[in-house]
Amino acid sequence: MKRYIIVVFIVVVFAILYSCKKDTTLPADFKATPYTLKIPARFPAPIIAIDNPMTEEGIKLGRMFYYDPILSTNGKSCVTCHFRENSYSSAPLFLASNGAKISVIPHINLAWNPDFLWDGSEPTLDREPLADFGPEFFNTNMSELIQKLKNHPKYPILFKQAFNIDDIATLSEKDLQLKIVYAITQFLRTMISADSKYDKMLKRQVNFTPEEMDGMQTFMTERGDCFHCHGDPLMTSNTFNNNGLDSVLTGSNLGRYLVTLNDFDKGKFSSPTLRNIELTAPFMHDGRFTTLEEVVEFYNSGVNWNSPNIDPIMTKPAKKYGLGLSTTQKANLVKFLKTLTDTAYINNKDFMSPF
Amino acid sequence: MKALCYLLFFIPFLFTLSCKKDTPLPQPKVNELQLSIQYNIDNVSYVTNINKYVNQAGNHFSISRVSYYLSQIKLIKSDNSSVLVKEYQYVDADNTSSNKLIFNSIPIGDYIGIKFNIGLDSLHNISDALPTTMENINMAWPQMMGGGYHFLKMEGNFLDSLGQSFGYAMHLGTNVCLIPIMLNKKFTVSADSKLSFNLVMNINEWYKNPNIFDFNKDGNYIMGNMMLMKKITENGIDVFTL
Numbered sequence: 377m378k379r380y381i382i383v384v385f386i387v388v389v390f391a392i393l394y395s396c397k398k399d400t401t402l403p404a405d406f407k408a409t410p411y412t413l414k415i416p417a418r419f420p421a422p423i424i425a426i427d428n429p430m431t432e433e434g435i436k437l438g439r440m441f442y443y444d445p446i447l448s449t450n451g452k453s454c455v456t457c458h459f460r461e462n463s464y465s466s467a468p469l470f471l472a473s474n475g476a477k478i479s480v481i482p483h484i485n486l487a488w489n490p491d492f493l494w495d496g497s498e499p500t501l502d503r504e505p506l507a508d509f510g511p512e513f514f515n516t517n518m519s520e521l522i523q524k525l526k527n528h529p530k531y532p533i534l535f536k537q538a539f540n541i542d543d544i545a546t547l548s549e550k551d552l553q554l555k556i557v558y559a560i561t562q563f564l565r566t567m568i569s570a571d572s573k574y575d576k577m578l579k580r581q582v583n584f585t586p587e588e589m590d591g592m593q594t595f596m597t598e599r600g601d602c603f604h605c606h607g608d609p610l611m612t613s614n615t616f617n618n619n620g621l622d623s624v625l626t627g628s629n630l631g632r633y634l635v636t637l638n639d640f641d642k643g644k645f646s647s648p649t650l651r652n653i654e655l656t657a658p659f660m661h662d663g664r665f666t667t668l669e670e671v672v673e674f675y676n677s678g679v680n681w682n683s684p685n686i687d688p689i690m691t692k693p694a695k696k697y698g699l700g701l702s703t704t705q706k707a708n709l710v711k712f713l714k715t716l717t718d719t720a721y722i723n724n725k726d727f728m729s730p731f
Numbered sequence: 732m733k734a735l736c737y738l739l740f741f742i743p744f745l746f747t748l749s750c751k752k753d754t755p756l757p758q759p760k761v762n763e764l765q766l767s768i769q770y771n772i773d774n775v776s777y778v779t780n781i782n783k784y785v786n787q788a789g790n791h792f793s794i795s796r797v798s799y800y801l802s803q804i805k806l807i808k809s810d811n812s813s814v815l816v817k818e819y820q821y822v823d824a825d826n827t828s829s830n831k832l833i834f835n836s837i838p839i840g841d842y843i844g845i846k847f848n849i850g851l852d853s854l855h856n857i858s859d860a861l862p863t864t865m866e867n868i869n870m871a872w873p874q875m876m877g878g879g880y881h882f883l884k885m886e887g888n889f890l891d892s893l894g895q896s897f898g899y900a901m902h903l904g905t906n907v908c909l910i911p912i913m914l915n916k917k918f919t920v921s922a923d924s925k926l927s928f929n930l931v932m933n934i935n936e937w938y939k940n941p942n943i944f945d946f947n948k949d950g951n952y953i954m955g956n957m958m959l960m961k962k963i964t965e966n967g968i969d970v971f972t973l
Contacts, residue, residue, distance in 0.1 A: 418859060418863055419863060420862075420863045420864050420865050420868060421864070422865075448787055485905070487864075490865075500955055573734065596873040596876070597875050597955075598876075598877055598954065598955040603871075603873050606869065606872075607868060607871055607873075608868075609863075609868070610868065613868075613869050614865060614869075615869075640780040640782075653973060681897075682895070685888075686898060686949070687898060688886045688887065688888070688898025688900040688952075689886075689898070690898065691898040691899075691951065691952075692950075692951065693898065
């Protein structure tokens with residue numbers, strides 16, 4: 377009996393040890409599981425890169441990289457600048473190496489963006505995070521990263537599952553960066569917001585207050601004329617516009633011009649989505665406004681008509697002397713903007729840290 | 732033995748058959764008609780943002796955007812019956828592909844013209860009636876202003892009487908501003924015919940006939956002002972030539 381117990385014990389110990397062994401082997405015909413985005417009603421088709429099809433495994437890997445400081449030598453990860461409570465944006469401005477202060481763009485509905493960054497300097501989501509490996513952000517040591525990933529208990533199998541890569545160390549540094557970025561952008565594309573009070577009101581699940589309704593009237597009509605650049609349902613036209621922030625344009629305020637060198641692009645910036653705008657202060661590309669009230673007052677009375685290439689929508693006759701909104705109308709417009717806040721989005725567990 | 736002889740006899744035939752050149756299958760008759768939309772400003776070529784044009788009112792202006800819908804594109808037969816070739820089409824003057832309309836399987840016969848609307852017919856001019864493409868979303872006419880879509884967006888800059896540059900935005904919409912166009916053109920569609928016509932928009936026609944539109948006097952923004960939208964609507968009748 378005693379001998380029998382010893383044999384069973386040895387078998388159990390081996391079984392446990394075996395189960396703990398790293399397993400990077402998958403069936404030869406293993407294929408990552410294709411993932412189809414759930415497109416909210418009335419949204420257009422998302423922009424999915426042909427060379428980076430979405431898979432369950434790719435998204436899982438990307439979510440880990442989004443939160444894991446393993447990519448950096450300074451303890452930073454994506455969430456160092458993209459806080460959940462700020463709709464994956466950041467209240468502190470980002471200080472670029474050229475001294476420019478830049479408002480951190482929120483990660484929300486990026487699957488519908490045709491270009492990225494305020495000046496559109498990155499035309500592809502699947503390349504945009506590559507810059508994060510640089511000294512301004514992660515300051516990544518690639519050879520060190522390769523070793524860390526290779527020796528990690530989870531990443532080798534995740535790379536195999538997501539991209540069919542048997543050995544991370546066989547990738548060139550450039551290819552490894554690209555695969556990491558591919559995984560992160562697959563995860564980013566899943567970050568969809570379409571469940572705000574505004575959406576629920578359209579679905580007749582909730583009612584707007586009279587103040588919110590009045591604010592929507594200002595937003596969606598000529599009274600405030602916000603809709604031309606922030607139209608439903610994405611709440612952005614995905615275009616570059618000069619909204620008349622400055623009459624004299626210098627430095628980073630030249631915006632899109634710095635990318636195209638076309639004089640007609642001076643002062644133009646990507647018009648951002650207003651979904652979750654309440655959570656993403658400070659506002660404008662340089663974060664010059666700290667409250668929505670300041671933003672509304674700018675459009676009401678502070679637009680610089682003589683700004684080069686100011687958008688034609690900003691110069692309609694009635695706007696020459698400002699929008700002329702009353703105090704109540706301005707307050708109601710802010711109330712409407714707050715109906716675009718999607719708390720389900722920032723509380724979505726699928727977007728939270730997997731660690 | 733007999734079977735083997737038969738087999739040996741047929742094998743060369745099988746090889747011959749397998750080496751036979753494929754005879755192309757007869758292609759379906761396309762009976763194609765292509766419309767290439769082109770733009771000018773009183774015969775001056777259209778270039779976004781760069782050239783300064785002059786309209787009938789003497790306004791010096793540039794153009795940053797011309798986008799619009801055509802709807803109910805029909806070919807008119809000699810017996811005055813019509814063939815619908817496209818329900819609606821979004822056109823962006825700066826997007827080459829959207830300016831090339833190709834219609835296939837046109838019925839054989841004699842035709843006397845082409846007609847269509849600038850703007851969307853009432854069945855399509857309803858919010859969310861069109862597929863939710865980015866182009867359609869950006870042409871949406873808010874529900875709170877009646878819903879549907881912009882029929883036309885023409886934007887750019889002009890120099891005011893003091894020589895200062897300002898933007899203008901000619902945005903047209905609502906069912907009463909639908910512009911019916913009828914263009915006479917005799918042509919015959921025969922089997923396998925491939926016809927190609929240039930459909931030319933003179934952008935200055937939006938500002939001159941029958942109503943001279945002056946950015947300085949009439950304004951630089953028409954959306955929401957029915958009187959100004961009607962002026963542009965009436966001018967739109969003859970913006971196209973074929």
